[in-house]
Amino acid sequence: xxxxxxxxxxxxxxLSTRLSEAFGxxxxxxxxxxxxxxxxxxxxxxxxxxxxEPTAVRLPYARIAKPGVxxxxxxILAIDxxxxxxxxxxxxxxxxxxxxxxxxxxxxxxxxxxxxxxxxYYTESGAEVLRDVLPTFDGGAAVIGVCGDTxxxxxxxxxxxLLLDAHLRDRGIREAASIHLVIPFGAPIPxxxxxxxxxxxxxxxxxxTFVPERKVAALERGEAVLDDGQRLPCxxxxxxxxxxxxxVVASSGLAVDGWIPVxxxxxxxxxxxxxxxxxxxxxGTPKAGMFAxxxxxxxxxxxxxxxxxxxxxxxxxxxxxxxxxxxxGEVGRVDVDFLSTPGAPSAVYHAPSIQTAxxxxxxxxxxxxxWFGA
Numbered sequence: 565x566x567x568x569x570x571x572x573x574x575x576x577x578x579l580s581t582r583l584s585e586a587f588g589x590x591x592x593x594x595x596x597x598x599x600x601x602x603x604x605x606x607x608x609x610x611x612x613x614x615x616x617e618p619t620a621v622r623l624p625y626a627r628i629a630k631p632g633v634x635x636x637x638x639x640i641l642a643i644d645x646x647x648x649x650x651x652x653x654x655x656x657x658x659x660x661x662x663x664x665x666x667x668x669x670x671x672x673x674x675x676x677x678x679x680x681x682x683x684x685y686y687t688e689s690g691a692e693v694l695r696d697v698l699p700t701f702d703g704g705a706a707v708i709g710v711c712g713d714t715x716x717x718x719x720x721x722x723x724x725x726l727l728l729d730a731h732l733r734d735r736g737i738r739e740a741a742s743i744h745l746v747i748p749f750g751a752p753i754p755x756x757x758x759x760x761x762x763x764x765x766x767x768x769x770x771x772x773t774f775v776p777e778r779k780v781a782a783l784e785r786g787e788a789v790l791d792d793g794q795r796l797p798c799x800x801x802x803x804x805x806x807x808x809x810x811x812v813v814a815s816s817g818l819a820v821d822g823w824i825p826v827x828x829x830x831x832x833x834x835x836x837x838x839x840x841x842x843x844x845x846x847x848g849t850p851k852a853g854m855f856a857x858x859x860x861x862x863x864x865x866x867x868x869x870x871x872x873x874x875x876x877x878x879x880x881x882x883x884x885x886x887x888x889x890x891x892x893g894e895v896g897r898v899d900v901d902f903l904s905t906p907g908a909p910s911a912v913y914h915a916p917s918i919q920t921a922x923x924x925x926x927x928x929x930x931x932x933x934x935w936f937g938a
Contacts, residue, residue, distance in 0.1 A: 565592060565871050568650055568659035570640060572597035572625060575665035575841035575856035577935040582864035584630035587871070591632025594657055596650065598639040600625055602935070604928050605717050605853060608691035609889065613727055614699075618692050627936040640666070643816035645835040661837045663863060664824060666810045668716060668843040668851060674806040675711040677783030682801035685724065686716065694802070698731060703740030704799030707788045709780035710747045712806035716843055716851040719888035719898075721745055722752045722763050724802050729770045730891035738771075744796050746775040746788070756898045756911035759888070766890060807851070809844060821846070828903060829879030831863050839863045847880070849902045854884040882909075887924045888916075895921035 567583060569576045572595050583591045607621035628635045638652035648662045670686055672678045683697060684690040708724045725745040732738040745767070751760035752774070767774050775790070780803065782789040788798040809819045818824045818833060823846035826832060831839045831847065841863060842856030849855040858880065865877040882903030888896045894916035902909045914920060 565661060565867065566659040567591075567593045567661045567663065567867065568648065568657055569593060569595045569663045569665060570643070570650065571665035571667055571842075571844075572599075572602060572635070573665060573667050573842060573856060574853035574931075575860040576663070577602065577931075578857045579663060579665070579841070579860040579864050580628075580633045581630060581935055582861065583867065584633050586864075586868045588631045591630075593630075593633045594636060594659070595628070595633055596636045596638055596640060596652065596657070597625065598637065600637055603688055604931075605686075605720070606723075606887065606889075606924070607928075608685055608688065609720075609723060609727060611688070611691040612685050612694040612698065613731055614695055618688065618695075622688075623932055623936045629937065640812050643812055643818065645816055645818055645833065645838045648838065661867060662835075662839070663860075664813065664818065664833075664838070664840040664844055665842050665856065665860070666813060666844050668714075668807040669810045670805040671712075671808050672803075672805040674808075675780065675782060675803070678711065678801075678803055678805065680783075682783050682803050684803045684805050686720075686804055697800075698728075701732075701741070701800050703737055705742050705744070705797035706800040706802070707744045707746060707780070707796055707798045708802045709745075709788055710804045711780050712804070713748055713779070714851065715804045715807050717886070718749075718753060718850050718852065719886050721747050721804060723889040725772050726766065726770070726891045727889055728802070729772060742773070742797075743771070744773045744775055744788075746778050746780055746790065746796075748777060748779050750776050753886075753888075753898060753911075755900045755902070755909040756913050758913035759896065759898045759911070762896070762913070762915065763888075807843075813844060828882070829862075830866060831859050831880055847882070848906070849882045849884065850886070850900075852884065852886055854886070855882070858882075858884055887920070887927075890916040893918055893921055895924050897923070 601622040610616040638654040642651040650657045752763040787795045824840040841859035843851035862880040896916035897914040899912045
């Protein structure tokens, strides 16, 4: 069974690893990504606030040495889901199974003024720029704002607000700055009322103004313009750009209404033997790494069972966890189940602690060791 895996994020890496573990040298997996290294999304916060060096958070794909897995660094130019054929800037690949794990692309240009006068921290380059910008911010109006309807890592805007507050306090200039947090949800973490209440209480305690159910539509003349016309003074903007399905996916016929629809239990698309996992889908879970990893496990077990002659496998349960930095070295966690009761996700909140911060570090360490031997 020839398996083409498009994208080497959480989903692509976990899927490739599991197939290698199951079949060893007999696995026939081609893992394709346009970049040369993997970076945990939460590591970008460490980079932007100067906690870690940019090179320290990168896991080069050149380290991948899994039996039966070949990593190819090329840019995907076309996807033919019917033929399960991929065209890249380096050649053409055909498989028996195709798994699309390309994530979501960022469209900073979709928000007028963001490229010219704002900052974003969702890319490596954006986090590195802010690493130099933040020490020069000596006061004024800071706005952390979401520019689109959906975005990766739902806790990230709240984390940025809390860490910016801590950064300014450490420098002794917090009283010289205001912080507004603008998100399109009615609560910081909608599936978890308990975590949302904890965050709102922390925002109030630290003087962070929460602006719910709004998006930043533009940056104009030192102001953040919201989608209802409201204007906020803005001397420093930390933005989460509009997210879109990658263009190569949009032109492939896989996407419907912006994202790839899949069977919620199997992650298979409407094309036989073509699966999609992670942020590129509309499966109904957050665009976050742990959920992509969980989806990849389901697809891997399905492919392993098929190769061994069949048998029932577990369906995707939509369960996962998100960590959230509260500052001061403490991290909270929320465990969410999105699919057991469709439309009514359940959540368990774990209050911020040093212990959970250590758990988050261990999570990253074990994944790095599992996927890269790092």
